[in-house]
Amino acid sequence: MDFNINIMIMSGVEDGTLLDYKTTRGDGETTIDKWTLSIGRRDENDLCLRNDTYVSRQHANLHWKNEAWWLEDCESTNGTFMSNPDNFFEDTPVKGIIPISEGQLFRVGRTWLRIQLVE
Amino acid sequence: MPTIALKDILINARQEAYRMRHFYLGAEHLFIAMLDIKGSIAGSILQEQGLKPEYVIDAIRRKVGKGSKNRLWAGIPNTPRAEVLLGIANDLALENGREEINERDLLIALLEEEDSIPIRVLKALSLPDMQILAEIARTYTLNRDSQRPYVKVDFGPEFERAETLSKDHLFILRRMFYGYAQIRVERQLTGGYTKATLLAVTPIDGDNRPHATVVVKIDDHDTILDEAQRYESYVKGLLPALTARLEDKPVAPETSDMAAIKYTLVSGYDQIPHDLRAIVKEWDAQKLGQWIKNELYPAFGRIWWQQNRPFRFQVWREYDWLLPPVLTLEYTKDKALPNNGHVLKFPVKRARLHELEYGDMVSVENFTVQRVYPERSAIQLAISQGTESIAAYKIEVRGVDLSKDTFYRGEVVDSIVGRVYKTRNEQLIHAMRALSPDFDTAGEKIASGNDLIEKLPNPIIAYEEMLDRYVNGSLSTIHGDLHLGNIMIGPNNSAFLIDFAHTRDGHTAFDWATLEVSLLSEVVMPAAGESWDDARTVLRYLIPFNGKQPLPNTHPKIATALETIQYVRDIAQECLASHESWAEYFTALALCSLRALTWGTMPIASRRLMFYVAALSMHELRTRFRPTSETDTPSPEETDITGRSTLL
Numbered sequence: 001m002d003f004n005i006n007i008m009i010m011s012g013v014e015d016g017t018l019l020d021y022k023t024t025r026g027d028g029e030t031t032i033d034k035w036t037l038s039i040g041r042r043d044e045n046d047l048c049l050r051n052d053t054y055v056s057r058q059h060a061n062l063h064w065k066n067e068a069w070w071l072e073d074c075e076s077t078n079g080t081f082m083s084n085p086d087n088f089f090e091d092t093p094v095k096g097i098i099p100i101s102e103g104q105l106f107r108v109g110r111t112w113l114r115i116q117l118v119e
Numbered sequence: 120m121p122t123i124a125l126k127d128i129l130i131n132a133r134q135e136a137y138r139m140r141h142f143y144l145g146a147e148h149l150f151i152a153m154l155d156i157k158g159s160i161a162g163s164i165l166q167e168q169g170l171k172p173e174y175v176i177d178a179i180r181r182k183v184g185k186g187s188k189n190r191l192w193a194g195i196p197n198t199p200r201a202e203v204l205l206g207i208a209n210d211l212a213l214e215n216g217r218e219e220i221n222e223r224d225l226l227i228a229l230l231e232e233e234d235s236i237p238i239r240v241l242k243a244l245s246l247p248d249m250q251i252l253a254e255i256a257r258t259y260t261l262n263r264d265s266q267r268p269y270v271k272v273d274f275g276p277e278f279e280r281a282e283t284l285s286k287d288h289l290f291i292l293r294r295m296f297y298g299y300a301q302i303r304v305e306r307q308l309t310g311g312y313t314k315a316t317l318l319a320v321t322p323i324d325g326d327n328r329p330h331a332t333v334v335v336k337i338d339d340h341d342t343i344l345d346e347a348q349r350y351e352s353y354v355k356g357l358l359p360a361l362t363a364r365l366e367d368k369p370v371a372p373e374t375s376d377m378a379a380i381k382y383t384l385v386s387g388y389d390q391i392p393h394d395l396r397a398i399v400k401e402w403d404a405q406k407l408g409q410w411i412k413n414e415l416y417p418a419f420g421r422i423w424w425q426q427n428r429p430f431r432f433q434v435w436r437e438y439d440w441l442l443p444p445v446l447t448l449e450y451t452k453d454k455a456l457p458n459n460g461h462v463l464k465f466p467v468k469r470a471r472l473h474e475l476e477y478g479d480m481v482s483v484e485n486f487t488v489q490r491v492y493p494e495r496s497a498i499q500l501a502i503s504q505g506t507e508s509i510a511a512y513k514i515e516v517r518g519v520d521l522s523k524d525t526f527y528r529g530e531v532v533d534s535i536v537g538r539v540y541k542t543r544n545e546q547l548i549h550a551m552r553a554l555s556p557d558f559d560t561a562g563e564k565i566a567s568g569n570d571l572i573e574k575l576p577n578p579i580i581a582y583e584e585m586l587d588r589y590v591n592g593s594l595s596t597i598h599g600d601l602h603l604g605n606i607m608i609g610p611n612n613s614a615f616l617i618d619f620a621h622t623r624d625g626h627t628a629f630d631w632a633t634l635e636v637s638l639l640s641e642v643v644m645p646a647a648g649e650s651w652d653d654a655r656t657v658l659r660y661l662i663p664f665n666g667k668q669p670l671p672n673t674h675p676k677i678a679t680a681l682e683t684i685q686y687v688r689d690i691a692q693e694c695l696a697s698h699e700s701w702a703e704y705f706t707a708l709a710l711c712s713l714r715a716l717t718w719g720t721m722p723i724a725s726r727r728l729m730f731y732v733a734a735l736s737m738h739e740l741r742t743r744f745r746p747t748s749e750t751d752t753p754s755p756e757e758t759d760i761t762g763r764s765t766l767l
Contacts, residue, residue, distance in 0.1 A: 010234070010236070011145075011183065011236055012143075012145075012198075013141075013142075013143040013145075013192070013196065013198060014198065014199065015145050015146065015198040015199065015200045015201075015235070015236070016198055016199035016200025016201070016202070016203055016235075017199050050191075051191055051192070053187045053189065053191070054187075086352075087352075088182070088240070088243035089178075089181055089182065089243075089529060110184060110186075112236075
């Protein structure tokens with residue numbers, strides 16, 4: 001289960017930043033059945049959003065499991081959201097763990113992110 | 120006009136970043152900065168696509184949200200994406216042999232890059248193809264209006280000269296019918312109780328051939344552009360084949376606060392459409408009622424009103440927005456709330472609102488900005504519940520210096536402090552005073568002037584407890600403003616609807632109660648007269664009418680006029696959640712008639728009747744159509760919108 005993934009920051013002061021994660025480099029956390037990328041404001045997170053005060057210290061996780069991507073909200077204060085195809089201005093809150101596909105936008109605190117490229 | 124230089128855009132963009140407390144310079148600030156400059160290519164292109172720059176700016180601000188007050192870094196750095204955009208723009212400038220980036224370069228860069236927030240907003244506002252827009256931007260020349268052929272405006276014989284159109288109206292009409300040689304304004308339609316102008320217009324081409332007559336609505340630009348969005352998302356595709364359609368983009372010129380949309384009546388080729396408000400003077404009560412039941416209701420019923428899903432709601436959620444603002448506040452900028460000040464937040468305790476008096480300091484927390492009124496230096500806040508046309512607990516804040524403080528529609532304001540200037544009850548009392556009542560209106564009960572029911576609840580007091588009640592009702596797609604002015608009669612007496620600004624999923628009875636109020640005003644009250652005594656005469660008929668008992672025979676004209684209402688009641692009954700349970704209908708009727716009290720554009724005679732209709736409906740809810748006690752228990756979802764207050 002070796003792969004590279006890119007995540008692009010889609011809003012805020014770091015808008016346009018492309019982040020690159022490689023399992024071969026030891027990024028993220030690999031267990032028997034899944035690979036996990038942690039997202040939060042604290043430095044220990046794989047994806048650290050220190051400039052967004054609406055992001056919790058440990059905010060969300062992105063999992064690769066059963067050949068699919070999953071987004072998990074870690075009971076964050078301000079929530080994790082998916083873009084809502086029916087209403088652009090009312091994002092859909094993520095409760096628990098939900099499936100997410102490549103190219104789909106999701107929001108952690110105030111920051112929008114997108115899984116860009118999976119190899 | 121010379122193309123705007125990058126430095127002017129950057130100055131504007133930094134100001135925007137400061138106003139929004141972002142402290143970085145991103146694609147959104149660059150785009151807003153361009154739109155903010157009068158005569159920009161970006162603004163002009165959007166207008167040709169039917170979007171007004173201010174509207175797009177609000178939508179971008181709303182999507183991004185204001186930043187927090189704490190700055191985490193020094194200066195105003197460019198975002199990586201802004202750097203990329205400026206790089207692309209720089210290449211474009213060099214390709215064209217220029218050293219300096221101009222507006223066109225930056226606009227093309229934004230449209231081609233396609234991934235930034237402002238472009239995502241444009242896509243959500245149904246502008247899908249950015250590459251086509253980029254092509255337009257490459258060759259766009261400003262001031263194209265002056266090169267356009269002049270569209271001659273003529274007036275039909277039915278158009279009354281007294282209803283002259285303003286310069287703005289004519290400008291918008293010419294822009295809308297660009298490409299035709301001439302238009303003929305056939306007649307002004309009566310419309311509703313707002314300031315919108317509705318015209319039946321026949322375009323005529325270069326060969327002097329008239330095309331199908333259309334209905335044009337001209338109103339302030341926010342209202343028009345919202346309606347166009349609402350039509351796209353809630354109405355299009357749902358409408359029956361024969362109905363008014365919005366086929367073109369709205370027209371929203373930069374030089375005017377107004378905008379316009381055009382309803383095409385699909386089969387209207389040889390006949391000028393009339394609205395029902397004009398027809399009531401020609402048709403008798405029977406014919407009118409039958410038409411409503413046999414043409415209007417079946418044409419839209421199947422896809423709309425007959426959906427009839429069970430819907431249990433607390434009255435304020437569906438009806439509070441009809442009433443005047445709960446509070447009008449005088450803005451006190453940067454003042455902290457004193458110890459004896461009041462905090463207003465969801466869930467609102469209405470009893471607390473009652474204690475407020477002129478001059479009290481109030482902090483309103485986590486309310487959403489519904490409207491910004493630059494001409495009055497005011498904003499309107501409310502608790503919003505998903506769909507934007509419904510917003511409970513409106514609060515108006517006056518005295519806001521909008522050149523210093525930015526507020527945008529959809530913004531959730533953490534806290535805004537102001538001094539009480541007016542309460543809702545004062546507004547209702549004021550509206551009542553304008554009708555010169557000949558009886559005491561201060562008490563909880565009012566004299567009805569007849570012996571059938573001696574005392575009625577005073578509606579301007581009794582509405583309060585109604586708002587907290589729970590109602591078991593019916594939910595369906597509703598028009599949202601079903602008065603006579605929005606119902607059109609086309610060829611072969613077919614039914615059309617216009618004005619979809621409030622179309623939504625809502626309480627089904629609301630549409631029929633709105634229509635009843637409109638008929639009471641236009642058909643029933645004119646059959647009685649204008650005075651308070653005349654209103655009381657109608658009341659004497661309404662009491663047995665509600666109870667399905669024989670009517671008196673003193674005023675046959677009133678009895679005849681009420682036959683029309685009977686048809687509406689028959690339809691309303693079909694739309695009730697349970698066929699004999701009228702509580703939901705009288706709840707709707709009570710609040711629709713109470714709202715009409717405050718309409719300056721409704722004749723005084725009709726508003727007098729509305730007072731009694733509201734009073735009688737509330738009486739019926741307390742006696743004849745009392746909701747069952749089971750409906751009074753609070754539901755578990757009562758506080759379900761408390762939890763999302765810290766976010767957009």
